[in-house]
Amino acid sequence: MIDETGNAVASAVSKNLEVDGLDAKYSRETVLSVRRWSDSLFSFVMTRPAHFRFTAGQFARIGLEVTGSAPIVRAYSVVSSPFAETLEFFSIVVPDGAFTSRLKDLKVGDHLLLERIPYGYLTLARYQEPVPQDLWLLATGTGLAPFLSILQDFAVWQNYQHIVLAYSVRTIEELAYVHEINALAATFAEDGGATFQFIPIVTRDSSFALHERLPVLIQSGLLEQSAGIQLDVARSHVMLCGNPQMVDDTRSALKARGLIMNRRGVGNIAVENYW
Numbered sequence: 001m002i003d004e005t006g007n008a009v010a011s012a013v014s015k016n017l018e019v020d021g022l023d024a025k026y027s028r029e030t031v032l033s034v035r036r037w038s039d040s041l042f043s044f045v046m047t048r049p050a051h052f053r054f055t056a057g058q059f060a061r062i063g064l065e066v067t068g069s070a071p072i073v074r075a076y077s078v079v080s081s082p083f084a085e086t087l088e089f090f091s092i093v094v095p096d097g098a099f100t101s102r103l104k105d106l107k108v109g110d111h112l113l114l115e116r117i118p119y120g121y122l123t124l125a126r127y128q129e130p131v132p133q134d135l136w137l138l139a140t141g142t143g144l145a146p147f148l149s150i151l152q153d154f155a156v157w158q159n160y161q162h163i164v165l166a167y168s169v170r171t172i173e174e175l176a177y178v179h180e181i182n183a184l185a186a187t188f189a190e191d192g193g194a195t196f197q198f199i200p201i202v203t204r205d206s207s208f209a210l211h212e213r214l215p216v217l218i219q220s221g222l223l224e225q226s227a228g229i230q231l232d233v234a235r236s237h238v239m240l241c242g243n244p245q246m247v248d249d250t251r252s253a254l255k256a257r258g259l260i261m262n263r264r265g266v267g268n269i270a271v272e273n274y275w
């Protein structure tokens with residue numbers, strides 16, 4: 001069972017295990033590489049079973065086996081393209097966090113559980129009206145993950161005219177994947193395809209060009225100025241992912257500009273809270 005935040009409810013997992021056994025729900029995957037960005041951020045790549053098919057923007061549920069009790073399971077957005085042979089994830093380390101205080105010691109060759117099906121609706125398929133024109137991807141921290149997957153789909157670059165990726169972190173050390181983002185732009189932003197604006201934001205460094213929180217940058221107009229396009233109810237698809245406070249405040253700032261939540265295919269704003 002998944003609670004309202006997408007995380008596992010331990011008692012429900014153990015019940016499920018009694019009924020189905022571990023293998024009915026999870027496959028056991030092998031860690032192929034680990035990359036550490038800072039003390040509190042790392043990425044890892046693991047094997048991808050043939051049955052695990054997902055849409056860019058969805059999340060997986062990853063488990064750590066614990067001797068004598070039910071596995072600890074958490075939701076993780078997939079960083080990889082749906083066409084990749086392996087699965088990459090981008091993780092925070094929460095001091096005393098039940099999952100990440102163990103996961104932080106992950107090494108090549110370790111095993112992780114992967115729930116057999118993906119979840120989530122932070123996908124571009126949800127947008128029907130307005131038709132694709134401008135895509136705004138607004139992330140805090142590890143909320144970047146689903147957008148990296150979305151940006152690896154060639155069709156996205158063909159379908160949209162403008163793509164903006166705003167990525168907000170606290171310190172410059174937390175700006176992970178910058179090289180990869182620039183490489184994506186170089187690969188996909190071709191003649192005739194979408195224009196691309198990458199907007200890094202560092203909130204605890206007032207010397208950084210953009211250092212205010214995303215909702216403030218929307219209210220002041222600075223985000224649009226940096227993007228070179230306007231937020232517009234008739235043109236914008238806006239996805240928000242990461243810190244729930246950012247998601248709430250940014251959603252309010254966007255609504256104040258006339259944008260509406262996307263429901264049943266219609267509307268501008270789609271969100272995913274990480275806790």
Ligand SMILES: Cc1cc2nc3c(=O)[nH]c(=O)nc-3n(C[C@H](O)[C@H](O)[C@H](O)COP(=O)(O)OP(=O)(O)OC[C@H]3O[C@@H](n4cnc5c(N)ncnc54)[C@H](O)[C@@H]3O)c2cc1C
Nearest residue numbers: 005006074075076077090091092094097098099100142274
């Ligand atoms: C749909 C969905 C997708 C997610 N995708 C990712 C992902 O791609 N990468 C990732 O690192 N986490 C992701 N998370 C969060 C993840 O599921 C766990 O919460 C996280 O791994 C911490 O687990 P924990 O048991 O150590 O701490 P928890 O007990 O789960 O969390 C403790 C506290 O840590 C803080 N926290 C939790 N997650 C984060 C985070 N990502 N960044 C900053 N602070 C956090 C919050 O204050 C939270 O209350 C996602 C969550 C959801 C619901």
